[in-house]
Amino acid sequence: MKNFRIVTMIALLSLTVSACSEEAKNETEQMRDQIESTTKAIGNDIQVSKDKFIANVEDEIEALDKKVAELDQKMGNASDDVQAETQKALDNLNEHKERLERDLDSLKNSTKDNWKILAGNIESGFEDLKVGYNNLLNKMKAG
Numbered sequence: 001m002k003n004f005r006i007v008t009m010i011a012l013l014s015l016t017v018s019a020c021s022e023e024a025k026n027e028t029e030q031m032r033d034q035i036e037s038t039t040k041a042i043g044n045d046i047q048v049s050k051d052k053f054i055a056n057v058e059d060e061i062e063a064l065d066k067k068v069a070e071l072d073q074k075m076g077n078a079s080d081d082v083q084a085e086t087q088k089a090l091d092n093l094n095e096h097k098e099r100l101e102r103d104l105d106s107l108k109n110s111t112k113d114n115w116k117i118l119a120g121n122i123e124s125g126f127e128d129l130k131v132g133y134n135n136l137l138n139k140m141k142a143g
Contacts, residue, residue: 002081009046011086017067027088030083040095046115047112048110049117049121050107050110053092053107053119054104054107054108057100057104057126058104059098060126061101061104061126062089064097064129064130064133065097067115067133068090068093068094068133070114071086071090071136071137071140072090074140075087075140085139086139086140089135089136089139090133092132092134093129093132093133093136096129096132097129099125100122100125100129103118103121104116104122107119
């Protein structure tokens, strides 16, 4: 974003200072074209980063879903008390995952300016989800 501002300021300054000669007009047009190209390149880099982040989180959620499904299957052999407690924890994990998926949907529709803030929230939420899964796994091993 700083690069964009700097480039924009340079462009405005050069447009203001330029003489009205034909040569100056050509230079100004070339500079404007370069600024537009740079701006598009920066925007494309941001979009690529955003897309990679989204794909990575989706893959991690899918992997965690598989692990949770395995735990759910293993829960069938546990006592009624353990099953009730484990089911409550699984329901809690699923609710948390659903919130994370909604946040991810919001991220997909976010602007280039605010996607990093949303990404930070998603990373934090995903870490909480993993901690919840690990806690449940440890309880099942202990019980």
